[in-house]
Amino acid sequence: MSDLWPNPPGRPDDIEAVINRVAAAMPAVAWPAAAEIRQEARAGRRRRVVISTLAAVVALGGVAATVGAVVAPPHPPSLHMAGAAQCPNGLVPVNLDLPNIDHIRLSVYNGTTRPDLAEKVAADLRIRKFVIIDIDRATESYPDVAVIRYGPQAVGAAWVMRAFFLNEADSEFDPSRDGDVVDIVLGDRFLALATRTEVNQSIAANGRPQPPAGTCAA
Secondary structure, X not given: OOOOXXXXXXXXXXXXXXXXXXXXXXXXXXXXXXXXXXXXXXXXXXXHHHHHHHHHHHHHHHHHHHHHHHHOOOOOOOHHXXXXXXXXXXXXXXXXXXXXXXXXXXXXXXXXXXXXXXXXXXXXXXHOOOEXXXXXXXXXXXXXXXXXXXXXXHHHHHHHHHHHOOOOOEEEEXXXXXXXXXXXEEOOOOOOOXXXXXXXXXXXXXXXXXOOOOEXXX
């Protein structure tokens, strides 16, 4: 520092001279042109806008996912339960859904004098993936092919079962019956269940289930 401040300053002009010498000794700084400064400022603003936009998109995505999880409806109740309030007064709501075979629950009864007929038919139905609930003798003999008995919750299931008897079984609907189990009472004219091809053709020919008299589709 001896060359910058050789003697203690005593007068204002000495101080000014020292300042000039210090300024002259400092390295030169290359300042960018004004146009470059403005361009860099604009680029900085663009970067900030892009970053802010991306942050907003990410935040909105998280909010949307959260809202979707909150307002997404739960699995709808069964069609039978959902439609209970939609039937006009006096009509019984019934389930017309065509269930998969492995969801159809059956009780098989022998209405003939042939031994073990219910057991044999139930075994065949099990092979076809039906759920067998009960096997027994019927309380009365039945002279025709079969009778299908069911309640409001099993209208669609009973519709499917008609095809396994080629639409030759009688149907008995009980509007006061609870549960989804379908009763099959085998009669004297029963020979065998329909083949898979015959069942498919019969179901296609029958079309959609129709609500029994005094009921409405739930």
